[in-house]
Amino acid sequence: MKEQVARRVTLVRAIETADVKHEVLSDDDRMYASRSARELAQWSAADGKSPLTLDHFLEQRSEQILKRLAERTPALRSFLHRRPLLPLLSALLPLLALIAGAAIDHIADPHRVDLLSAPLLLIIGWNLLVYLILLVWLLIPARRTGWVGPEWMRRLSVGKARLPRKLPAPLAAALGEYTADWTQLSWKLTHARLSRTVHLSAAAFALGAILSLYARGLLTEYAAGWESTFLDANQVHTLLSWLFAPALFLFPIEGFSVADVQALRFVQEPSGAGGARWVHLYAATLLLLVILPRLVLSLFAGWRAARLARRFPIDLQQPYFRNLATHIGAGPGPVTLRVLPYSFTLDERRDRGLSAIAVSMYGEQTRVMLRPSLPYGEDPKGILLDLRPDAGDATVTAVLFNLASTPEQENHGALLSAIARQLPGVGVLVDESSMTERATHPTGTDPRVAERIALWRQFCTHYQLPVTIVNLLQPEKYKADMQGGVAAAGAR
Template sequence: MNEQVARRVVLVRSIESADTAHEVLSEDDRKYASRSARELAAWQAADSKSAATQDHFLQQRSDQVLKRLAERIPAFATFQKRGLGLHGVWLALPLLALVAGFLLDRIADPHRVDLLSAPLLFIIGWNLLVYLVLLVRAVIPGRKTGWARPGLLHRLSVGKAALPRKLPGPLSRGLANFLEEWAVLSEPLTRARLSRTVHLSAAAFALGAVLSLYWRGLLTQYVAGWESTFLDAGQVHTLLSWLFLPVLTLIPYLQGFSLAEIEALRFSARTPAVGGERWVHLYGATILLLVVLPRLLLALFAALRARRLARRFPLELEHPYFRRLADSIGAGTAATLRVLPYSFTLDEARDRGLWTVAAMALGAQARVLLRPTVPYGEEPKEALGEGSLDEAGVTVTAALFSLSATPEKENHGAFLDYLGRHSKRGVAVLLDESSLVERGAGQAGLEARITERIALWRQFCSFHGVAATVVNLLDPAKRPIELGAGLALPELR
């Protein structure tokens, strides 16, 4: 699905997830939306002579839900019409950069071409440094999140965070959750657009400086020369020879220069004034070759990536919410919960309880893939092996701990950190309270100890970037998990 459809689908998911008491959307509203969407998706598929897909169903259903909410709540209709993000930035920045580049060289003497022009040398040097940094980031492995901070990306993705007033509480919470979630989901697309705009702006800035040179040359007689306190003619000749080597090699009709000519062009040499046309062409061609052209190519690559992401938005349809809706139209497949127990061996009763928990979270057809227990203190790499944990067919990967255990950074924490590094989809954490409840049965203050231990584990998991779900494998109904809410995955960042 494309960006616009994905945005509406995520908006509906956020609203439904926040409206747990069905205050905004009743059960009848939701069933009607699903039934209508199923029929519309079937008609759409029949018209195109193809099979009905989950994408078609989700698109039609989100349209139905949003239309009904807009009819009932005018403030929500206003929110819907408001565009997300700061779209004007993508056009304004290159235009401002072009004007700034045109005005930059006006700071210098308008009647001469300085062979050591600080603004022009800065433009070339800065861009060469940027290319070097991009090359190093491409070659050296590691997290390539880019230079943009999350706050900037959030503002570019969703714009002003202010919500309309006079909204029902669940709807207001749903919209707030949507803004946060969409900012995270659209981060790759926003980064691609920002990269495209930054490269375009850099090219426009350099182009503006070149246009300024030629524009002033139409109205002014340039005098070429140079002056320096620390550089002599030989050093200046070497510097300029390296600087203009690419254009002199690729464009033979451009005239070169000798050491004697450089010496004669020193402003303190009191030699007859020399026209600056040759140097304008050399600087102009060099900036076009080393700055404008590479930046335009980088902008093109970023634009193609942004276009691809906008057309095929990477929305994770394995989320339990989407799986539940897919099941309602017969398009769902059995989900698989892979469980990695740590220093915790499951007996037959707890194994059955784990299957019940999987059915609660992922649907009645959910399957459990129980991996061998990781022994206490063993290196995760040795116990689990190398490689990614994102194999095809696994819906959710969960680490299983006993609530009776005390979390330790060097053992439990190292295990969670390893899972987080090797799973792009994120890892859920299951905390089984059954052993603690069994040992403390009949003792005073048991509930308080359980609550305290849950708080300790959740704080520990949060520190390691994961979220925890408390379960009771001997009595799963005691800790029910709402179908569609699924297991708690790492918080959006």
């Protein structure tokens, strides 16, 4: 699925999920959109002589729904035309970097070229440090890709946070949900595009410095030399020999000796002889150590971004999409939901409630595989030895926690990390039934319950795992939230 299609599909899913009472989209609207989308997708598939797929159907359906909502709600139309920050940043940042690179060398004397030029040495040293950090990240990958905070990623992916005014309440809630969902879904794509922009800007910065050196050299005569309180000519020669070794090896540039370096010390009379040699050496070094590596990294990040944009990773095994697949005769097959309770034993009523929730999520053919309760505080590695991705017949895996317990990084977090590494796509269910039974507000507005739910959501977000709040004694309570489902684990 292409990126723009996935963006519209994600928005429509958020709208339909938030519009529980069908105030924004009536049953007729949804049925008409599905029927029209099926016909359009069939025509498109026939013209292209390709089979009808769920991707084609979802693309047509999302266009039908958003077009109808935009006609009814002008405020939504303005939201649909909103552009994220990243495209503007991708065009502007390299240009600013080129200008800054051209200006930075003017901090020094414009009539001399320093062999120990602080700005140029800083550019080279910083880029070498960045390459080392990238290598470390490659060998020791983090759980979350990237170095930009969630708020900035949201701005880069979606745009400004403020929603349009005069939106119906369900639509406003849906747009807020979409903003969070799309930021999460497009995290890798946005990071790849941002990396491409940063690497391209670093190359432009170094190119600006080179252009500045040559431009000033055309109009003025450089006095080449160096000065240092702590370094002598031998040490400076050694440093420059290491620094310029790649340029001297690859380009026909004249080398230098200790005597040459000693003769250029600024305590003597400055000399204009040989200034071009040092300009060529610095330019070649910046080209080899900064510009070319950064361009390669930029091209690689651009390739990753283009691949993700063409094949956007959206999970079509979620209940929302599996239910829509029935409109094109590709309904979901039997699903086995493997549930791993953590320090939590289910009685008969909660066991029946879990089965009802599984049916709400994945359809009537869903079967629940309830595993024995995982002991609190035990080493998760020993507990999960038999949970290999190729073991058993489970199609979806979820860890079940009790809302009454406070999430702990050393216990709950360690378990989630171990399971996520062993079973990609695992989800989290948090049952509130035991806590609401003891709640002081029988109407379900107990602030302690709301605070604990927010705490669990934040905790699972830290581990990049989808979380669904459930009530095993009242399976219908969070039926709308269940439409997001638990991500498929690929555990066949």
